Amino acid sequence: MIGEGIQSTNQRRHSFVQDRVEVGFFTDPSVCIGCKACEVACKEWNHVPDDGFTWSGNSYDNTGHLGASTWRHVMFLEQDRQKGNQIVGSHSLANGDGEDPFRWVFLSDVCKHCQEAGCLEACPTGAIVRTEVGSVLVQNDVCNGCGYCVVSCPFGVIDRRPEPLPDAGGAFKCTFCYDRQKSGLVPACAKVCPTESIVFGRLDDLRARGAERVQQLQQSGYNDAQLYDPTETSVRGIHAFFLILGEPEAYGLPPKPQVPTIYLKSAWGAAFATAIASIIATLLAFAFFS
Amino acid sequence: MTSDSPAEKRLEELREQAWKDGVVPGRGVDVVGGPIPRKPGYYGQPVVKPPVWTWEIPIYFFVGGLSGMSAVIGSAAFLFHHVDLARAAMWLAAIGVVLSSILLIMDLGRPLLFINMLRVFKHQSAMSMGVWILSTFGACVVPGLIALELHAHHVFGGTIDQLLRIAAAILIFGSAFFGTLLATYTGVLIGATAIPAWFLHRLLLPIHFGTAGLGSAAGLLELLGHRLAALNVVGYYAAVVESVLLIWLSIDKHGMADRAIHEHGSGWLIRIGEILTGPLALVLRLLGLVPFAAMSFLVGALVSRFGWIAVGKVSGSDPESVFAAERY
Numbered sequence: 001m002i003g004e005g006i007q008s009t010n011q012r013r014h015s016f017v018q019d020r021v022e023v024g025f026f027t028d029p030s031v032c033i034g035c036k037a038c039e040v041a042c043k044e045w046n047h048v049p050d051d052g053f054t055w056s057g058n059s060y061d062n063t064g065h066l067g068a069s070t071w072r073h074v075m076f077l078e079q080d081r082q083k084g085n086q087i088v089g090s091h092s093l094a095n096g097d098g099e100d101p102f103r104w105v106f107l108s109d110v111c112k113h114c115q116e117a118g119c120l121e122a123c124p125t126g127a128i129v130r131t132e133v134g135s136v137l138v139q140n141d142v143c144n145g146c147g148y149c150v151v152s153c154p155f156g157v158i159d160r161r162p163e164p165l166p167d168a169g170g171a172f173k174c175t176f177c178y179d180r181q182k183s184g185l186v187p188a189c190a191k192v193c194p195t196e197s198i199v200f201g202r203l204d205d206l207r208a209r210g211a212e213r214v215q216q217l218q219q220s221g222y223n224d225a226q227l228y229d230p231t232e233t234s235v236r237g238i239h240a241f242f243l244i245l246g247e248p249e250a251y252g253l254p255p256k257p258q259v260p261t262i263y264l265k266s267a268w269g270a271a272f273a274t275a276i277a278s279i280i281a282t283l284l285a286f287a288f289f290s
Numbered sequence: 291m292t293s294d295s296p297a298e299k300r301l302e303e304l305r306e307q308a309w310k311d312g313v314v315p316g317r318g319v320d321v322v323g324g325p326i327p328r329k330p331g332y333y334g335q336p337v338v339k340p341p342v343w344t345w346e347i348p349i350y351f352f353v354g355g356l357s358g359m360s361a362v363i364g365s366a367a368f369l370f371h372h373v374d375l376a377r378a379a380m381w382l383a384a385i386g387v388v389l390s391s392i393l394l395i396m397d398l399g400r401p402l403l404f405i406n407m408l409r410v411f412k413h414q415s416a417m418s419m420g421v422w423i424l425s426t427f428g429a430c431v432v433p434g435l436i437a438l439e440l441h442a443h444h445v446f447g448g449t450i451d452q453l454l455r456i457a458a459a460i461l462i463f464g465s466a467f468f469g470t471l472l473a474t475y476t477g478v479l480i481g482a483t484a485i486p487a488w489f490l491h492r493l494l495l496p497i498h499f500g501t502a503g504l505g506s507a508a509g510l511l512e513l514l515g516h517r518l519a520a521l522n523v524v525g526y527y528a529a530v531v532e533s534v535l536l537i538w539l540s541i542d543k544h545g546m547a548d549r550a551i552h553e554h555g556s557g558w559l560i561r562i563g564e565i566l567t568g569p570l571a572l573v574l575r576l577l578g579l580v581p582f583a584a585m586s587f588l589v590g591a592l593v594s595r596f597g598w599i600a601v602g603k604v605s606g607s608d609p610e611s612v613f614a615a616e617r618y
Binding site for chain 2: 056058061064065067075077118121122123124125126127142143144145146147148150151152153154155156157158159160161168169170171249250251252253254255256257258260261263264266267268269270271272273274275276278279281282283284285286287288289290
């Protein structure tokens with residue numbers, strides 16, 4: 001499966017945009033080596049500006065989180081857990097119960113391109129659109145920087161770019177390299193990934209591949225391997241889904257993300273009730289006390 | 291060696307703690323990484339993004355609420371022939387709608403592209419609906435005020451004056467309708483987001499914002515010298531509703547998920563705002579200190595708008611509140 005060379009969907013040219021095929025990213029931390037080639041490729045291809053550098057002290061992660069100028073982010077998790085059939089500690093060979101288990105997990109985070117996208121629904125200018133391949137795209141020349149998408153994303157992906165960076169004031173996030181896809185090229189991050197931890201391809205193929213990979217890993221002792229693809233919530237699945245080891249919380253992923261439009265009905269109900277109550281109260285006040 | 295001196299004992303303690311726990315926390319020493327990170331989520335990073343909105347938005351909430359509900363008072367005053375009050379209320383509404391538009395545009399990352407808001411109508415976006423409500427409200431209030439003033443000063447005579455009166459009536463009632471929506475939609479705007487402390491209170495927010503708008507409008511008109519019994523009653527109504535909301539907010543707690551409302555500086559802003567608009571305004575009215583009640587309500591309504599934006603920033607930056615909110 002891994003390392004199909006030039007036969008891999010990461011390297012082949014394609015016509016997904018022309019054929020209107022739903023595409024996706026499958027990101028697999030079990031083969032990620034934390035090289036950050038995806039971060040660099042994304043910044044270089046998309047001309048994403050340098051947004052400063054600070055030592056975080058958080059393992060090898062000085063990127064921090066996704067944002068207006070960070071569209072791929074390699075996470076470095078340090079956990080006191082066993083990784084697969086990893087042998088830990090000096091006693092574990094003898095009696096089998098490992099002491100001081102430790103694992104280092106790398107996962108390249110990215111915009112999830114939700115089936116029901118909070119940012120897209122919230123955008124009041126129509127700057128955010130759904131493309132032919134199912135991805136969610138911000139049109140920079142239309143966005144007026146109202147900031148409503150920022151609080152509407154259940155994954156905290158999209159953000160408004162601050163001054164003095166180029167194109168400041170607008171909202172930015174991963175474009176799924178829509179420009180490259182239109183020309184039959186693979187997104188920059190997937191193209192450069194040396195271990196195919198990021199796989200680009202048809203969404204249905206990737207989902208099958210992800211399920212297969214989870215089984216494979218569980219058989220090799222990775223008992224906590226699972227897919228992160230919230231199809232059961234109002235988000236109704238994501239185009240960029242992940243294999244994760246352990247709980248989603250450790251990756252900063254919400255276990256049950258919801259698209260905020262589900263809250264509209266009750267909130268508008270309260271608004272209309274208040275509107276009517278205010279009118280009636282005012283009219284009664286003037287009718288009986290003037 | 292003075293190994294029994296308190297300073298040496300302290301060092302021994304630290305060594306023991308380091309041996310036992312593997313980590314020694316201390317003031318100014320922030321253990322972020324090793325040996326195993328102990329912050330919630332991924333190194334304590336926010337799971338959702340806190341709002342990027344600055345001071346313009348809470349002031350917009352305040353001014354928009356006051357402006358919208360002024361039109362409601364204006365239409366009631368017009369209906370019951372309090373022409374002076376109707377004129378004052380419509381002036382407040384008109385000034386408010388201009389200020390609101392300026393504040394809303396100022397807050398944009400790219401103010402010159404404001405007009406792009408008017409190229410789509412999206413019922414599923416509270417922001418889009420709000421822009422259309424504000425625009426329609428402005429389109430009712432400003433000509434409504436002009437018609438009212440022309441009619442009040444009898445600039446034209448005969449049929450034209452009669453037509454102006456009818457036009458003023460239609461436009462004033464129209465602005466009352468869209469005014470109530472302008473005052474309440476802001477609650478929907480922040481209630482329908484991914485910020486836990488906001489969406490958990492999506493029922494309370496429109497009620498609070500709308501009622502705070504109504505009380506502010508009545509209060510400001512009273513401070514401008516319109517001391518009608520009817521305005522006092524509206525003031526009572528708003529203060530009573532706000533007092534009930536204060537009780538609701540202190541009962542309807544969601545633990546970690548909405549702790550931004552009960553802890554931190556943001557929690558204090560909410561509490562101070564609610565006390566000023568609720569119990570304090572109510573007591574001052576009962577004591578007959580109407581101007582003080584009006585001022586208390588106005589300050590409280592402004593403070594609580596800042597409070598709710600602050601709550602959004604605290605809650606959105608808190609990964610534990612997002613994880614906890616998934617249970618509700």
